[in-house]
Amino acid sequence: QKEVEQDPGPLSVPEGAIVSLNCTYSNSAFQYFMWYRQYSRKGPELLMYTYSSGNKEDGRFTAQVDKSSKYISLFIRDSQPSDSATYLCAMIRSNDYKLSFGAGTTVTVRA
Amino acid sequence: DAGITQSPRHKVTETGTPVTLRCHQTENHRYMYWYRQDPGHGLRLIHYSYGVKDTDKGEVSDGYSVSRSKTEDFLLTLESATSSQTSVYFCAIATGLSKADTQYFGPGTRLTVL
Numbered sequence: 001q002k003e004v005e006q007d008p009g010p011l012s013v014p015e016g017a018i019v020s021l022n023c024t025y026s027n028s029a030f031q032y033f034m035w036y037r038q039y040s041r042k043g044p045e046l047l048m049y050t051y052s053s054g055n056k057e058d059g060r061f062t063a064q065v066d067k068s069s070k071y072i073s074l075f076i077r078d079s080q081p082s083d084s085a086t087y088l089c090a091m092i093r094s095n096d097y098k099l100s101f102g103a104g105t106t107v108t109v110r111a
Numbered sequence: 112d113a114g115i116t117q118s119p120r121h122k123v124t125e126t127g128t129p130v131t132l133r134c135h136q137t138e139n140h141r142y143m144y145w146y147r148q149d150p151g152h153g154l155r156l157i158h159y160s161y162g163v164k165d166t167d168k169g170e171v172s173d174g175y176s177v178s179r180s181k182t183e184d185f186l187l188t189l190e191s192a193t194s195s196q197t198s199v200y201f202c203a204i205a206t207g208l209s210k211a212d213t214q215y216f217g218p219g220t221r222l223t224v225l
Contacts, residue, residue: 004153006153008151034213036216041219041221042218042219043201043216043217043218043219044154044201044216045215045216046213046214046215049213088153088154090154098156099156099214101153101154101155102153103151103152103153104153
């Protein structure tokens with residue numbers, strides 16, 4: 001079983017819809033959480049970084065962490081075709097600082 | 112791409128040949144990483160470096176070696192390439208002083224081993 005589970009999708013939504021992405025993890029040592037966006041044939045770029053339970057907003061993006069349930073989410077409001085990409089969750093363990101990634105969810109926003 | 116360049120960007124090689132990929136950063140960050148990305152596996156750490164001549168293995172290090180003789184360059188070598196090493200390789204740097212700091216990625220090298 002992978003330490004970080006992420007539904008690969010693909011996910012297709014109409015423009016303006018809310019996109020909801022999720023990851024679960026099994027190791028309670030994960031304490032730092034990130035979301036990366038990766039466009040086709042590009043490197044991943046950091047979208048959000050958080051280390052506490054609760055919500056963190058940045059423009060149209062909201063990252064949510066629930067450490068008790070070992071569950072993190074990314075919400076994209078008012079989605080645009082330019083949001084079409086693969087979204088990777090990532091998390092760092094506090095004991096050895098290992099960074100682990102989910103497999104990525106491919107999102108297409110239809111105009 | 113956080114001042115990170117990778118070379119070459121694309122390479123096709125034959126089984127059994129040695130291959131070296133280069134990662135170059137312009138901002139003297141301490142931590143540098145090599146990952147490979149394959150469908151269904153996400154990003155997996157091959158090797159990382161925490162300073163000049165200081166390197167350590169990641170989760171998929173077999174068949175790979177690295178060297179860091181200068182702060183700005185981190186080299187990944189496939190001593191004898193195999194078809195299973197066909198992948199996209201990403202270099203990353205951590206911008207802070209701790210391994211808990213977030214990582215920023217280069218543009219990637221697409222390697223095909225025939």
